[in-house]
Amino acid sequence: MSEVGFGDHLQAAFQQFGHLCVGIDPHPFLLNEWEFDDTSVSLREFSLRVIDACVGQVGIIKPQVAFYERHGAKGMEALEYIIRRAREAGLLVISDCKRGDIGSTMEAYAQAWLTPGWNLESDAITVSPYLGSGALSQTVDYALSHNKGVFILAATSNPEAALLQTAQITQGIHQGKTIAAAMLSDVARWATEATPQNSVGAVLGATLDLPSLGIQPDDYPALPVLAPGFGFQGARVEDAQRLFGNLSTNLIVSETRSVLSAGRDGVVESVTRRAGEVASALA
Numbered sequence: 001m002s003e004v005g006f007g008d009h010l011q012a013a014f015q016q017f018g019h020l021c022v023g024i025d026p027h028p029f030l031l032n033e034w035e036f037d038d039t040s041v042s043l044r045e046f047s048l049r050v051i052d053a054c055v056g057q058v059g060i061i062k063p064q065v066a067f068y069e070r071h072g073a074k075g076m077e078a079l080e081y082i083i084r085r086a087r088e089a090g091l092l093v094i095s096d097c098k099r100g101d102i103g104s105t106m107e108a109y110a111q112a113w114l115t116p117g118w119n120l121e122s123d124a125i126t127v128s129p130y131l132g133s134g135a136l137s138q139t140v141d142y143a144l145s146h147n148k149g150v151f152i153l154a155a156t157s158n159p160e161a162a163l164l165q166t167a168q169i170t171q172g173i174h175q176g177k178t179i180a181a182a183m184l185s186d187v188a189r190w191a192t193e194a195t196p197q198n199s200v201g202a203v204l205g206a207t208l209d210l211p212s213l214g215i216q217p218d219d220y221p222a223l224p225v226l227a228p229g230f231g232f233q234g235a236r237v238e239d240a241q242r243l244f245g246n247l248s249t250n251l252i253v254s255e256t257r258s259v260l261s262a263g264r265d266g267v268v269e270s271v272t273r274r275a276g277e278v279a280s281a282l283a
């Protein structure tokens with residue numbers, strides 16, 4: 001019997017709840033709006049409220065690790081706790097830790113975040129290929145052999161990224177492509193070869209005009225795509241099919257501030273409404 005991997009859980013989440021992923025980024029300004037102080041205890045309480053609002057409405061959450069790291073060991077303890085609670089409640093947890101280093105160091109990060117039973121065990125992580133995508137091969141192998149997922153940054157939503165990610169490669173198998181297109185091709189190759197399927201994906205910002213980065217979405221297989229940039233950063237989910245073409249099949253629509261700025265009293269309504277809007281946009 002074949003193993004049930006991250007990709008299978010992702011498909012089940014899409015089918016049951018649609019494509020919304022609620023980011024949990026406890027910005028100090030959000031903590032303040034939610035009438036919490038800026039402490040590790042508040043991080044935990046804030047996150048648990050978001051998790052409660054998500055259970056039964058969305059299938060995927062994405063805690064942003066940086067906001068927990070801000071509080072040192074106590075913040076990381078809060079993160080461990082909320083990841084465990086979310087996974088016990090049936091949510092898929094993509095820990096947004098954006099690790100990127102040489103291969104042997106990446107292996108340690110993969111162990112930290114993707115080992116069953118370990119403190120930070122998540123269902124998937126985000127990683128950066130900007131030390132060379134080959135440096136991520138152990139991470140991809142580790143994730144797949146533990147039925148976990150990996151999302152590799154290809155084209156990011158922030159405007160500063162363009163200078164680097166639109167630069168053209170002048171040698172090797174990707175000669176003539178932009179860096180973003182080359183990264184996406186590498187991710188697509190891993191994604192196609194991966195078993196369990198749908199467990200390796202790319203991060204593509206929804207704020208981008210992909211063709212201007214040399215990326216024609218319909219030229220790629222329908223790999224999982226984590227797409228931040230909807231909502232607060234300005235992209236509209238109504239445009240998702242047009243922006244992502246074939247890649248919208250397995251699109252994870254990631255939103256944080258647009259959903260969480262509803263405040264502690266409005267978050268349940270906000271998550272429910274947004275999940276419905278995303279489901280209709282990608283039906």
Ligand SMILES: O=C(O)c1cc(=O)[nH]c(=O)n1[C@@H]1O[C@H](COP(=O)(O)O)[C@@H](O)[C@H]1O
Binds near residue numbers: 025230232233256
């Ligand atoms: O990997 C990410 O999630 C990510 C990639 C990217 O290209 N742009 C981007 O904004 N993000 C993350 O998505 C979140 C932004 O959420 P919003 O509040 O919806 O803008 C933050 O946690 C970012 O670190």
